Every structure is written in C-alpha cells, then in structure tokens.
Amino acid sequence: MIETKSTRLKTSKMKKGGDLTEQQLADLVETFKVLSDPTRIKIALTLTNNEMCVHDIAGATGISESAASHQLRILRSLRLVKHRRQGKQIFYSLDDHHIEKLIQVATEHIAER
Amino acid sequence: MIETKSTRLKTSKMKKGGDLTEQQLADLVETFKVLSDPTRIKIALTLTNNEMCVHDIAGATGISESAASHQLRILRSLRLVKHRRQGKQIFYSLDDHHIEKLIQVATEHIAER
DNA sequence: TACACATATGAACAAGTGTTCATATGTGTG
DNA sequence: CACACATATGAACACTTGTTCATATGTGTA
Structure with missing residues (x-):
C-alpha cells in the first residue's frame, strides 16, 4: 500500500522518522530491548557499583545460574557488562555508565505517573 | 533449586537487585519495552517537536495506518503520547520529556561503540 | 591425571509481540 | 439521514524471546 504525499501537514514541518539510518535505529532498539527484561534490569541494578560472580548474581536476582549465565552473555555481547577472571570465578561489572x-x-519517568 | 547463602561476597557489600518493588520493576520493564520496537521509536522521533495526525505519522514512518493506530494506542496507554481532536482528525504529540x-x-550509548 | 568447582552452551518448549486484513466506531458535510 | 473521511479495534498469524534441563568447557588442586 503506497501512500501519496500528504496534504495535511505543511511540508516545511515534515520530518522523516528522526533522520536515523536503519543501522542506528536497529542499535537503538537493541539497546532498549536489553533493558526490557526484569532479569536483566535486576542484574544491571545488582552490578551498579558492584563486581560480582555468576553465582552471587544468580542469588541476588533470584534466578538459576544457567539463566544468569545466558543473560550475562547477552549483556556482554552488547558491551553492557565486562568480565574479569580471577581463578575459577568470573567477576562481572557494568561496562557503560549510560546504562x-x-x-x-x-x-x-515511572515516578511521575 | 534453592541457593544457600553465598560466602563469596562480603555481606556488607551485598545488595539485593536494586531495592525495587516488583511493581516498580515491572513499570521499568514496560517503559523500556515500549521503546524496544523500531516502529515506536520512529513514531517517538517523528513526534519530537511535532504534532501529527495518524495518517501523516503512518506516512512518515512507513507503516500502515492500522499499524500506526495500534502502536499509538500502546504509546497512549503508557502516557507517552497525548492526543487532541480537531474535527475528523486526531493529533498526537509526545506527552513526556523523559522519552x-x-x-x-x-x-x-550506541555512538560510543 | 583425576576430581570438584564455576561458568557456559545447546535444544526445546511456553509465552509474548507486531503485523495484516477485515470490520467497526466516530465525525463533519451535503 | 446518508455518505465519505479518519481512526480504532479484533482475530489470526508468523516470529521472537527467556526459561529449564542436560551437557560441555574451563580452572585450580590434590
């Protein structure tokens, strides 16, 4: 379905969806998507000012170590957390103040509703 | 599988998943989830400093009017956009500077990768 | 090397999500 | 009222996602 040029809005005020490239848009979506999961938010909050191993992250967030590992893998792939090995354990911490x-x-935002 | 108290982290540094209530956590997730969709981000960007009707929003974001309406319903339910009726048309605009x-x-964040 | 601990990975499943298509509601005009 | 325009809604579908369970990899120590 092809839309013809609208006559309802002055063209001078026309603004294409934010002037972002498809890649930038996809990256934005990916960033928000990472945070749109209660487990990952809990992990992010848990890691704020803390460096913790998988076992403790799992304990602090109330999920299995496997689930924590899966989620940390996602957070790691997007460079939201970094890891440091110390002996048998791997310590995770936030890698980005933007988070x-x-x-x-x-x-x-949610406080103002 | 019940985890016993960990001995790997000093209890003085223990921090439960952010000290949020389940409701606050759910609201946070909901907020990020709204933004984790390319269509809704496009709409949000399109509405930044603009007030537009559904037809033009659909045109500017490249989706059908039905899809735009569905998404605007979601954005409206979360108070991210507000609407104003003028004759047959309904004009939408952002309702929250936090967005x-x-x-x-x-x-x-994505620029720093 | 053999073993236990710590974390990671793969497959499979249930639950959630965004779109399309068809239809309904609401609004102004003749 | 009848009609066209603008937007909204419901059902159905394909697609994605997060968890669990089982298993694998990696690390330190006896």
Missing part, C-alpha cells in the same frame, strides 16, 4: 543513566531516567 | 531523554542517552 545506569537510562535506568535512572526511566525510574524518574 | 526524548531516554532516546538521547541511548543514542549517545
């Missing part, structure tokens, strides 16, 4: 900022702004 | 802020921070 805390995003959660903070969103928290402000 | 622009969230997109801005996320954009900064």
Whole structure:
C-alpha cells in the first residue's frame, strides 16, 4: 500500500522518522530491548557499583545460574557488562555508565505517573 | 533449586537487585519495552517537536495506518503520547520529556561503540 | 591425571509481540 | 439521514524471546 504525499501537514514541518539510518535505529532498539527484561534490569541494578560472580548474581536476582549465565552473555555481547577472571570465578561489572543513566531516567519517568 | 547463602561476597557489600518493588520493576520493564520496537521509536522521533495526525505519522514512518493506530494506542496507554481532536482528525504529540531523554542517552550509548 | 568447582552452551518448549486484513466506531458535510 | 473521511479495534498469524534441563568447557588442586 503506497501512500501519496500528504496534504495535511505543511511540508516545511515534515520530518522523516528522526533522520536515523536503519543501522542506528536497529542499535537503538537493541539497546532498549536489553533493558526490557526484569532479569536483566535486576542484574544491571545488582552490578551498579558492584563486581560480582555468576553465582552471587544468580542469588541476588533470584534466578538459576544457567539463566544468569545466558543473560550475562547477552549483556556482554552488547558491551553492557565486562568480565574479569580471577581463578575459577568470573567477576562481572557494568561496562557503560549510560546504562545506569537510562535506568535512572526511566525510574524518574515511572515516578511521575 | 534453592541457593544457600553465598560466602563469596562480603555481606556488607551485598545488595539485593536494586531495592525495587516488583511493581516498580515491572513499570521499568514496560517503559523500556515500549521503546524496544523500531516502529515506536520512529513514531517517538517523528513526534519530537511535532504534532501529527495518524495518517501523516503512518506516512512518515512507513507503516500502515492500522499499524500506526495500534502502536499509538500502546504509546497512549503508557502516557507517552497525548492526543487532541480537531474535527475528523486526531493529533498526537509526545506527552513526556523523559522519552526524548531516554532516546538521547541511548543514542549517545550506541555512538560510543 | 583425576576430581570438584564455576561458568557456559545447546535444544526445546511456553509465552509474548507486531503485523495484516477485515470490520467497526466516530465525525463533519451535503 | 446518508455518505465519505479518519481512526480504532479484533482475530489470526508468523516470529521472537527467556526459561529449564542436560551437557560441555574451563580452572585450580590434590
């Protein structure tokens, strides 16, 4: 279904969907998608100012270690968390201050409803 | 599978998943989930500093009017957009500056990769 | 090397999501 | 009222996603 040029809005005010490339849009979506899961938000909050191993992350967030590992893999692939090996354990911590900022702004948002 | 108290982390540094209520967590998830869809981000960007009717929103974002209406319903239910009737048309605009802020921070984030 | 601990991975399943198509509701005009 | 325009809604479908369970990989120690 092809839409012809609208006559309802002055062309001077026309603004294409944000002038983003498809790649930028996909990256934005991916970023928000990572945070749109309760387990991953819990992990992110848990890791705020903390460096923790998988076992403790699982315990603190109330999920299995397997589930934690799967989610940490996702967070790692998007560079939201970094890891450091110390002996048998692997310690995770936040790798991006934007994450805390995003959660903070969103928290402000939900508080104003 | 019940996890016993961990001995791997000093209890003084223990921090439960962010000290949020389940409701707050659910609201946070809902907020990010709304933005984790390319169509809705396009709509949000399109509506930044613009007030537009459904037909033009559909045109600017490249989706059908039905799809736009469905998504606007979602954005409306979460108070992200507000609407104003003028004759036969309904004009939508952003209802929350936090949305622009969230997109801005996320954009900064993806730029730093 | 053999073993236990710590984490990672793969397959499979249930639950959720966004679109399309058809239809309904609401609004102004003749 | 009848009609066209603008938007909304419901059902159905394909697609994605997060968990669990079982198994594999990696690491330190005896």
